[in-house]
Amino acid sequence: MDGLASLYPLLAVVAGALVVLLLEVFIKKEKRDYLGYVSLAFLAAAAYLTVSSWNRELTYFQGTLSLDNLAIFLTLLFSLAVALVILLSLKYIGQQDANHGEIFALLLLALSGLMIMTSSSDLLVIYLGLEVLSISSYALAGLKRRDEKSGEAALKYFLLGSFASAFLVLGLAFLFGAARSTFLPEIIVHFGTAAAPSIMGFFGIALILVGFGFKVAVVPFHMWTPDVYEGAPTPVTAFFSVGPKAAGFVVLLRVFMNFWDTVPSSSVIFWALWAISALTMVVGNLVALRQTNIKRILAYSSIAHAGYLLVAILARDYSSLVFYLAAYLFMNIGAFAAVIGLSKTGTEYLELDDFAGIGFRYPWIGGTLTIFLLSLAGFPPTAGFLAKFYVFSAAVRAGLVPLVVIGVLANLVSVFYYLRIVVYMYMREPGREVDIEIENPALFLVLFLCLYGVLQLGIFPGNILIVIKQAIASLPVF
Amino acid sequence: MFWLIPLLPGASAFILAVFGKWLPKKYVSWQACLSVFASFGISLVSFFGLLKVPPGSLPVIKTLFHWIQSGSFNADLSLQLDPLSSIMTLVVTGVGLLIHVYSVGYMAHDKGYQRYFTYLNLFTFAMLILVMGANLVLMFVGWEGVGLCSYLLIGFWFEKHSAANAGKKAFIVNRIGDAAFILGIFFIFLIVGSGDFRAITGAIEGGAITQGMATLIALLLFAGATGKSAQIPLYVWLPDAMEGPTPVSALIHAATMVTAGVYMVSRMNLLFTLSGVAGQVVGIVGALTAIFAATMALTQNDIKRVLAYSTISQIGYMFIGCGVGAYAAGMFHLFTHAFFKSLLFLAAGSVMHALSGELDMRKMGGLRKYLPLTYPTFLIGAIAIAGVPFLSGFFSKDAILTHAFAQGQYFIWALGLMGAVLTAFYMFRLVFLTFFGPERIESHAKEHLHESPRVMTVPLVILAFFSIIAGYVGLPVVLGEKANLFSRFLDPVIHPGPEVHLGISTEWLLILVSVAVALCGIYIAYVFYLKSPRTPHRIVARFPALYKLLYNKYYVDEVYNAAFVKPLVNGSQVVYDNFDLKVIDGTIDGTAAATSFAGKVLGLFQSGLVKDYTLVLLLGVVIFLGYLLF
């Protein structure tokens, strides 16, 4: 159904970004966090507009922008993520020399990119959304202008990102050449009815996968992740770990949902993805073992989680994929929130040794971080456990037993580096003096919201699962 | 309603376990005792309710929830109420209540007060689960639970080495029996497909179990019973268990836990009857244990040790009853024994309390002047256990011996009779040495000599009362077929054994012989310890080797130690050093090191250079495309 209303949420977000940019000129340096509140207001408006479009299947731009249920769900998820990140950055930007109101505008613009990516089935529009997201992200990564690591992170992200997106465009060209369209359903149909599998088409798919593989950070396109995560301002890292990853997987969801069945010799792509997934789970978890910087640990952890998510795509259980994304949002942002909590003006405490004894000195931060780490490792009764359980059991049902074995073993390895942090927090004597400034109500709000999310999804996932299933059900199947 | 019976003490135990540290002593006492009291009340009500239930609809079962459902293996959390379990619950909660109250006084100055009542409540809970479980799995859960509580309570004063060791010994020896017990359960599951008692009964009646199989299973189960109920060969833990507080000895090692084996055998009576051999074994082991333990009781100087061996001996009698097919008689003795044995233990505790902890009878004497309540109640207990007519012990012991004789088990009957003499003898030895004769009390103990507080003596009186009258529910058949209320009550559960067809005169003769034997024993004790106190010393001088053998408990502990314990410990050490440390730890540490190394190697790729990153990306693309081409 055609409706301008499908554009409203997007418009709200972009308007918010522009307003913030405008206000930034006039606002005093100390009051920068007011910009944060303004952006939160726009976010709330966008969220409201999104929810009111549920089940209405609105489209615009000749169907290239379609606010179907899945898009609505993801948009809400992304809005929540960005809202949490904004809350985290309110105090952070003042404390850590990143005092630029642009962060809020950039976050909102990145959000708009995410929304575009997930509300469309046309590869061109998806590409546009991806680039909006990416360009905002490059800027976001380098926001700490006097920090060399931040600049290096932005540079690496930019160089590698544009490199990868060149591949993506080439792939787009190939696909277009093969299928004469960039609209996904048409592309799939073309593949399905083609007499012989076209090399160009499959190359196109492969290159597209390279482009999106880069964004979600699967092996071997993951090399940027540790450095970028380490160098970027921590709230931005939190955003990176959740937003682009989720959006990338939603795109993959849309691409592959009908791919396996309609396209003959799709098994070629299947086994390629299988290899990528296995490699990602293994490499991500193994390299994490040796890391001592918590942001790098979380970076490799997010690489590994991308591997688990790929398993869901291979198993064709898309509701478990979306559930995993939701759970992942809470536990990851929560973990980063706890990390942000461990800081004072001018210093962030990011090394493992800094965590020694934190569990007893700052029990709230220690306790919530423990729960998030347990969730990441997949312990019941947290959301992380259920998410992995759903994905792996779907994979077993689909017959992908070797992959599940690899995944479970890799998960086992991951327990080590997650729990090592907990051990440091509770069972090591503090070496250095770690003094943090705890007056950050927004941070604790984020911590508790994420804690609530992790436990709610882990113990009573029923309601969310119903919503997700409804969202998936609204997608066209052929 | 009856399913609340175990749950009330259980809930109390849980609350005490979590909050005990912060609760005041008075509150703890009230909660612990009230929970058992409530349980007892419900047991009584259920008992009377049971009388109204027609035998066909027994047992009454209440399923609390479906616990395990794995494949074809089902185990529900179901509690059942039938005559057998009803009697047991009455005993456990009734005697348990009295002992809880007694403990309030006995443990008043102990710093582990709250912990004590937590364990005591927990034990009550586990024991009730044991006797009320509707299937073997639940019964086994209770079985293990009481074993655990026994360990905890024996080693209650764990700072004392001997107590800690005793607790350990009890647990380990029990475990050996339990291994056989579990095997027995497995076999039952294999054949019957379920642990539910009704299902087992059905299977036996339907002929699903062969006699050979029944023998095997019954023997395995009985092996478990020898551990829990301290029979030959697994009785060695019980005397050591006297390290625990005296009320514990009374409750666990006299009235309830040690009788669990008897309960179990009675519950599975169909199985034992089906296999004639197993019943025979039970009877013989019981008889041998009865006499064996009685001989050891003759020489002990520690009051509680005498009572411990006495318990082992009396349980032997209960197994005699079960072995000859008179399960009701065995249960009857369990019933009466609970009263007078716990009475004896509590009274002994009262004596200890009065003498500031003295246990050695050689340092007592003439106490009847100073302990006006403890002495008479103790005496009543002693008379009851000796089998003097008109008190409870007489009726139950006589029932067992009569049935043994009637079944033609003359050897067992003779052993039982000899045991009765010894029982009367050593019990009154104890009485005379403690309460009569010249005073040999140490001075500092004499200063504080006082009768125990009411909270301790009132239970004594109540137990004494029951020790007298409890026998009247099981009057001997001589006085009429309908006279034995107890046995008739148990009929739905315990299939009546072969009829006792003895002539009236034979019956009366047997009764007279039992009485004579008991009075004989008492008289000999009188002679030995009161009239001519030099006599024991003269006999010891005449037979020094025999005395030494008995005094050292036939050196059984030493033999076990050398034959089993030491080799096992040494062997374990060898395996530990060579296999566990080197092979197993080596593999695990090796795997961890390898994984970490792999991580390090892979991490080397992350060089920091943009070019390297792009190279990897490009390689990925090339490989991907190459793979597609082929």
Add this chain to the structure above:
Amino acid sequence: MIPVGYFFSLSIVLFVLGIIGFFVKRDLITMFMAVEVMLNAANLAFIALAKAAGSPAGQVIVFFVITVAAAEAAVGLAIILLVFRQKKSIKAEDMRLMKG
């Protein structure tokens, strides 16, 4: 008329050249130039394929891509400037503060 295939091959060659250029060059600006070459090669491929498929839509898409590339370049060059201000160098080897 020049056959479409030639354009297409040219675009592939350009693409590969861009890749090579990215690896060979040592300073950031020329590396980024190489990426731009890659992007434009892809654009050329688009046009060629659009012509071959007879669909003008492909050629319109090229406009989108050019715009995006321009925006990317703006931000990217700003980042390179930022890095230069911080480290006083634009050689890629000097950017190895973070590794492992």
